[in-house]
Amino acid sequence: MGSVVLPHLVTGWHVDQAIMSEEERLVVIRFGRDVDPDCMRQDEVLYKVAELVKNFAVIYVCDIDQVPDFKTMYELYDPVTTMFFFRNKHMMCDFGTGNNNKLNWVLEDKQEMIDIIETIYKGAKKGRGLVVSPKDYSTRTLRREVIQGNEKVCELSQDQVNSYFLFKYLSKYSILKMKSLLTALVSCLPLTTALPLISSDSPIAQPGPVYSFSSSGSNAKVAGRLFNVDGKVEYFAGTNAWWLAHLSSNNDVDLSLSQIAATGYKVIRVWGFGDANTPPPSTNTDPNLIYFQILNSTGAYINFGTDGLQRLDYVVHAASKYGLKLVLNFVNNWSDYGGIAAYTNAFNCSSTSFYTDSTCEKVYKNYVKTIVTRYRSSTSIFAWELGNEPRCHGCDTSILTKWAIDISTYIKSLDAHHLVTLGDEGWFTPADGIGDGSYAYGGGEGIDWVANLKIKTLDYGVFHLYPNSWGYNYTWGNEWIEQHDSVGKEVGKPIILEEYGTPFPYKHIETEAPWQATVLGSGIAADQIWQFGPNGTSVQAEIFGDVNTIYFKTLEYATLGTGHARAMLKKKV
Template sequence: MKAIAAILLLAGSAAGQQAAYGQCGGTGYSGETSCVSGYECTSYNPYYYQCVPGTASAAPTSTSKTSAAATTTGTSKAATTTSSVNTGSTALSTKTSSSTAVPASTSFAKTNGLLFEIDGVTKYYAGTNCYWCGFLTANADVDHVFADIAASGLKIVRVWGFNDVNTIPSTGTVWFQFLSASGSQINTGAYGLQRLDYVVSSAAAHGLQLIINFVNNWSDYGGINAYVNAFGGSASTWYTNTGAQAQYQAYIQAVVSRYKNSTAVFAWELANEPRCSGCDVSVIYNWAAATSKYIKSLDPNHMVTMGDEGFGPLTGGDGSYPYQTSAGGYTWVDDLNITTLDFGTLHLYPDSWGQPYDWGNLWVSTHGAACANANKPCLLEEYGGTNNCTIENPWQNTALSTDGIAGDMFWQYGDTLPSCSCQTSQDGNTVYYNQGNWDCMVTQHIAAINAS
């Protein structure tokens, strides 16, 4: 989605003993390491331990702060540190929802023909976008949101795995990466990637699958613009800027290394809606091929996808703006054939693209046919149209009945946060849990999927 509103982020309070599903250890953590009765401290990765029910692994062996040696890359000498910032912060609130946790996945999600397989089940899956989930500072809010999503039958959740800045904000503000040609910094502190740590662990506890992406084409939460501010060039030259790409890959390595063993990760995503205005189509193709190959070298177990909107000429299309190469600066069907991309993505916003709403059915069906021809599943990853069921339900039905489309995820999910009794952002497309058009957009759609 091109523009997204900021969400109110509130910090929780510390507790004497960690509550159910609270953090209880990990690199850089300095809070409580004992759990409430009935829960044990379990290691999900070296950075994150969580209080979970039943017999678990040993308590954390180290809570020391660590930092990787700074590296210099390219001509811009983009030094990358993984030293923790915001040290000395108090533990965050670990209140959880009252719902029963879903057993964590025991295997990695994968493709199976033209569909996805999760926990051994191959079917069409529905999900949603919760870009702001990683920016919540109260653990109870994350747990509440994921409990509601899981209860609805939605399975895949797409979150922003980036939050880039050019000026380090004051303590209490979430940011993941500071970008500067004189020395970039990856924030592994309490208001840095530890927030994403909790999102991953909570998703695992609630049986959800995450799509985590690494950069935004738009300027929300930094994006490519933050790299341009640091390393020069423009949004179009970012894809070939040596310093920017070196730091981008350094950030990818930092994130992937934290969660490469987590079965709660559905897929890594290169970017949110990458575009290259005025570029030869080879620019994005080469960038996507190189980046996806690099991710696979770090983590061969998880799927990788592009995160693009689906622009470019396509058999059966009507030649309108979205079917033109100039719309995104790439040819979607060619990029779909990159071997290190496991599945394709497409987005759908007729209002933004100057198309009538019923045109969306053609968009979905032509992409599905291309995916079937490439023998890869595709995901209708974002869609929205004035938040109206009569507009969006046909797209859902077309996606469900089209070979090659393996799932859909509406933009965007909304909920009421327990920490503030406030609602998350409404951008005109938000569907709030159990409110308004929730039944026709979610409940009925899940029922249709289960009956298909």
């Protein structure tokens, strides 16, 4: 039925028009022969998801015999191929199969297809041309690893191959030498019996930070609906620089921090996670060279090396030199830099069961413990954040609320002196009586912002603002800000507009300045624009920037960055 109902692109011209004419949604095209059984199976899945993703994606099918030029251009030689485009650009996705250009097999899981489409769309809106699939599909086949010597060849599973490369890469942290590891591999012994797990609970595997942490200043505290930061109760502006701990150069970190401080910003939100299922190739460059944790079915492995937590060590160390404080989060809802997808790939949970699965919870809490105990003595930490934009799509909101209670309570047991927040986007539910019941107010992402704000072990609330991604106009953003301010006033907690941005490179003033004016006229304690772009780093800033980035020393930065930061600090308490 799907092959019949889905819209068909019958000529090359129609394919071109479909790709070029869509401005706001991801274009998904299934190439193949309509009568092929594989295509029919794939089309049935695409038909079922088309209505569910219509707000951010449009799905077409195309018979390759009708478009011979595209067949050659895209090497459409598989029975079924699904490709993705955004604003006339081909979007690539790393499925773990070695082919980032296309999905060239039948994906019969409806939710997995939705997750892939949403992940690619999210990356596209942030200006990325390549994203990482929410699930690693490399385990679809076994991989052959040949160990030369004694003419022995072993057939290894993906997890065994992962473990081999992991210990090859991190051998200095293993209490076994590489010789014994290779012996185990040559003998085809299961790696889970041949090797010990590297865990943050092990003193051998948990060396201390390599940089000192300043005790000057004081830990941030709640002061009514504002914050006391180093003895001052005031409104302030901050920013996001997710990539800061993924820079290899101390000079680049210092340059970025000095420019952030010169702006008048007080708080920076930085990714405190960097998850992967396999170590990145040594040929990678910043920010894709650094990783903090490897996850596979044999366990969780913390990277304490120079391309691991030592980079986060330096960021925490350097922040104090510039009078800045950091928000560090522990996991990503999205697949960028691992995220929940890295857990699901390793431990067979899902993006929704992650919040209740005992194995995922244990590994996640182990990582939380590693980070919190490592930096809890530093006054450079503003807050611990449970995750970046946690969602539990289609779940009862009580699931994520319970998770937030459990994890925030656990963090407070490790560190009672720093603030804790959730890191969500601020979704309301129909029961709140706010809004019109549309997407942001419908509770479909499993978040009840009002209920979560009332959790005693969460010190303040945050919300995000991306109207174009959610199907709203830009002026609606002012209403969104006022609604969260109103609830914050009722509950009596500080609120931060933690992320906001619009997809207009170097032309953000028209859409974002009105939001900043609304924040200034409200009781919102602070805002953090997405995101800061440095000037003069050895790594080109556009590599880790996106369409929302405002770059230091540009004309718009004087308004949205420096000007707004000064206005927030001048605001009367």
